[in-house]
Amino acid sequence: MVSKGPPHQGSSERQQIRIGIRMMGIGFETVSQVVAGLLIGWLFDHLRGHGDIGILVGGATGSLVGIFSLVRNAWKLNASMDAASRRTPRKPPADTQL
Numbered sequence: 001m002v003s004k005g006p007p008h009q010g011s012s013e014r015q016q017i018r019i020g021i022r023m024m025g026i027g028f029e030t031v032s033q034v035v036a037g038l039l040i041g042w043l044f045d046h047l048r049g050h051g052d053i054g055i056l057v058g059g060a061t062g063s064l065v066g067i068f069s070l071v072r073n074a075w076k077l078n079a080s081m082d083a084a085s086r087r088t089p090r091k092p093p094a095d096t097q098l
Contacts, residue, residue, distance in 0.1 A: 019081065026073045030066040037062015 041058020045051060 015084070019077070022077055026070060026077070029073070030070045033066035033069060034059070034062040037065065 037058040037060075038055060039058070040062075041054040041056065044054035044058065048054065
């Protein structure tokens, strides 16, 4: 008999996938904040007509905002993982005696 659809995943595996996706989202958010800061700085320089101070200030500001956001989101993810581990009962170790 041929099985149709994806193989059955356990709840632990689904939880790990969910955490991985959230971590990817945090990384993309951090990178986008740095890029947004650089683009705003470049636009400021472009409208002003000379100098590169806008790119430097925009990049530094984007980096600071990105790092702050990264730490805050990682803290939240860690807290939610701790709360989830407290909610699920732990299985006692299996007897290895024969």
